Amino acid sequence: MEATALSSGLRPLPNPNGYRLPRSCSQRKSLPLARFHSKETPFKKPQGSLAITHHRGLSFKTNVFEQAHHPVAGDLSYDDTSRSNVAEDKIGVLLLNLGGPETLNDVQPFLYNLFADPDIIRLPRPFQFLQGAIAKFISVVRAPKSKEGYAAIGGGSPLRKITDEQADAIRLALQAKNVSADVYVGMRYWFPFTEEAVQQIKKDKITRLVVLPLYPQYSISTTGSSVRVLQDLFRKDPYLARVPVAIIESWYQRRGYVNSMADLIQKELQTFSDPKEVMVFFSAHGVPVSYVENSGDPYQKQMEECIDLIMEELKSRGVQNNHILAYQSRVGPVQWLKPYTDEVLVDLGKNGVKSLLAVPVSFVSEHIETLEEIDMEYRELALESGIENWGRVPALGLTPSFITDLADAVIESLPSAEAMVNPPSAGVSEDSESSDAFGYIMKMFFGSVLAFLLLLSPKMFHAFRNHFI
């Protein structure tokens, strides 16, 4: 697990895991940040545990190996640290997620929010003023196809409901471990937006916050984007700037997660008449290759490590099936991570694979890409390609061992929370505010004109349409 603390001028933001932020991000004012790099050692058996009890009855029982982010594992005592006493705190947990349209009318504005994200469509600096116009254009062009997908799964995304349930389950799991915390949901592209969650956190006077993105692996396009928004909000607000925050950037290595995934796979294999013959097919959401190759996104590496850990766990249980990893859901004209799920399915069918178990691995809730893309499109393609027996592992959702492990991750990261003490961008002059406003108006004007021209040009429309649907 890697926990990061938003904090005071210790180190600049730009190079968290050794990866480079996309230009759009690194060129923004960077937020000072202190980081605690921790690699949980998932295969070491715990050799001891540490109970930390505080006055007011708050008690943490935590495994010393999972305290790797602390300089001296096993020596941890909150009283020894310079950090404030966790027991005194009003603890908040903020779950970050993508969000999804709840009705078909939400689809186009949801897509607009997604494509307006500079971590999703990354434009060279001179063209960044076109972001809004391009987002408008692509969202309008893509909306009909996306709507068909959402219509096929009942008219909207189940993400909000599932994430709310996960929030409740994590709150209860924390309570069962004697940690009282309020759990919030902040979505990146739809309601409840991260901004709303942060307002509530402030209203509730939370004094220590753990940020838990619901993506096991880190990508610039997911966790990176959500955390950037959060940092912007914290930087601007004098109250939030002082709240100690710990960010759990990725957690695919945690035993609880790996074991829970292995449990689900093992169980689903038993539904086949000949479980040993089944190809375990991990299908991860893709990202453009440029994220990995040019910006150092750790997503692909983490994904591969994650699959290795799950397969090692299965092997240790005597499950020796063949497996493969492929990437799904590519959008737009650029190269995405390969191999592509649809191409691999066809190849496997051609090469005589008869039984296949699809395992969605980049996300922990059911969503359009499991319910529509995998269950409908890929299933059909696989059957057409010669695969006879098809199965799919459900998303982790509310699986108790998984939820308990997330609660543990929260507890383990609490001591590493640190406040951002830099004054929020003080002294923004009226001049710079008015020039910002002028720049904004100019961008909106030229952006709208461009979007209008693009939409009117049949040639441009068709070129874009072919790439984005």
Ligand SMILES: C=CC1=C(C)c2cc3[nH]c(cc4nc(cc5[nH]c(cc1n2)c(C)c5CCC(=O)O)C(CCC(=O)O)=C4C)c(C)c3C=C
């Ligand atoms: C780890 C998960 C995800 C990564 C990485 C990711 C990158 C990424 N996604 C798009 C474009 C779209 N994503 C869409 C939906 C969507 N994406 C994820 C997860 C990841 N995306 C989820 C869970 C969902 C579903 C939300 C829901 O409503 O259930 C969509 C909209 C759906 C569609 O039209 O297909 C788009 C578009 C890009 C461009 C990208 C990386 C740059």
Ligand SMILES: [Fe+2]
């Ligand atoms: Fe996506």
